[in-house]
Amino acid sequence: MSTPLIRARNLTRVYQLGGGDVHALAGVDVDIEKGEYVAVMGASGSGKSTFMNLLGALDRPSSGSLVVDGSSLGERTPDQLAAFRNQSVGFVFQQFNLLARTTALDNVSLPLIYRGWSASKRKKRAEACLEMVGLADRMDHHPSQLSGGQQQRVAIARALAGEPSILLADEPTGALDSQTSTDVMGIIDQLNESDITIILVTHEEDVGAHAKRRLLFRDGLIVEDQR
């Protein structure tokens, strides 16, 4: 058996606060294979976002090991981690986090700037990504001129721009109504079909139902792993 795309072993993240330590993650063990479609669920404060941030190398674990793509994230230099965020993962946030006063096209091409791509090459790739999410006719729009669902699609296009093998989405539909949620989930389903590994956090059962595997978090631990 080959090594999985993601392997977490006894992964912990402890926040030291005045009143005592908060064990946001209390020892998570999980393997995720390439091409899986995983929903991370659980009550508020159970550690879902903390887990996602570790997977996306936005944060470092307090202890335990996290191996992605065959090498441990803990052993990489800050610049290597930046390259990892730029090339191996794509992040989608609940709040979209698009740059205001910047066109959809420029928002999508932003990650490619940090690869040193030329402007024309960036533009071509960004256009292709916007087409993929059905926004070919909105390239020059600013975020304020787009609906919530459209903004989240721009954010997904941005996550795709770097052709990541893993898409990390923390409550991507949390700020959307049910109709636009369905649109966005449709796009994410498609991405999984094209063999991108999807890990998404959600509170909503019907969103979680899109995934083929569900990890249930409670108090910093995975208490259920349903396939």
Place this chain on the structure above:
Amino acid sequence: MNIMAALPVALTALRVNALRSFLAILGVIIGVAAVIATVSLAQGAADAVEESIASLGANALNIRAGSNQRGPRRGGAGSGEPFSSDDVDALRTQLPIVVAASGTLQSNVTAVVDGVNWPTQILGAHPDYVEVRDWVIADGRLFTPQENQRSARVALLGQTVVDELFPSGGAIGSSIRLQNQPFEVIGILGERGQGSFGQDQDDIVLAPIATVRDRVTGFRRAGVRDPVQTVWIEIASGEDMTNAVAEVEDFLRIRRGIEPGAEDNFSVRNFAEFIRAFNETENILGLMLAAAGLITLFVGGIGIMNVMLVSVTERTREIGLRLAIGARRSDIRNQFLIESVVLCSVGGAIGLALGVGVSLSAERLGPLVGANDLAVSVDPAIALIAIGASAAVGVLFGFYPALQASRLDPIEALRHE
């Protein structure tokens, strides 16, 4: 992220907050403008000084009889005894460092042509004079030593005199009456314009010194044959002027029989030094003003730092996002550094334009408010230095905010409201 990608980001950020950006660079603008204006004015003044020094004649020394001492006169009998044409000849022929020498006699005179009177100055000199003072003969010729010897009634006219007495030309070869005697006009002096004190240097008639002595002033001193009022000598180029002054002094002390230890009864002056020393204070003032401008520039840097810190705080989420999608910390740092440098350079450029504008209008308006001769010289090197200095201020004061930005924690930054 390379500069080509960072530049548009920086410009957009600055444009979005145009008013704030402008206020932030105000200090830089004023600092650069002040430095440019003061340095240009000081340079203009220095150029004017050099010009007036050049108008004295290069390496020219002026020698006068009389004590050099200030305060109570201590000179004994014979002090103040004028120099003579023999002294002039001796200086020229016996001192190797002297390449030309001339005595002068100057007097007021009224020039008359066809009943038109023009009160002017007549300067009697040896033929060497034009060489010593670097005067130019614009037309005609100089008088010869022989003409001097026989007190020939020949004269060269300054441009003003020509304009007044020969408005329709034809001066050369004409006759002009000076002190009721007919003189032949043999040449016209090159135009020299205003002197250091605003006097008209072209309102003059030049004639052989013997002619002026014998026929105009009648300058006589008991016991001195062919006396002169002052002596001008030119020192060979390349000689040290301070040594030359000492050598001339020694020569004249012996010639005038002054005992060792006794006071000189004459003075040798290097007017170029005189003018330079006089303007030294002006230069120091200019330097102090330029220093004040530089300080303003640095205080302006604090304004830049302030606005950059505000900008980093405002854009915390943006920084978090950039980190999340793969920006290295150095990319974030460079982005804000470039922004700060662009901001300061824009300030520098505006300040440069303002400074040049102020300098040129000072030159234009100076005479209207009574400031005479306000020359301005804008040095292109200074312009480059000004822009460079503003960019350096941008790096210096932008570094701390940029470092702050690059050290943000991506998760906290993304959560920032």
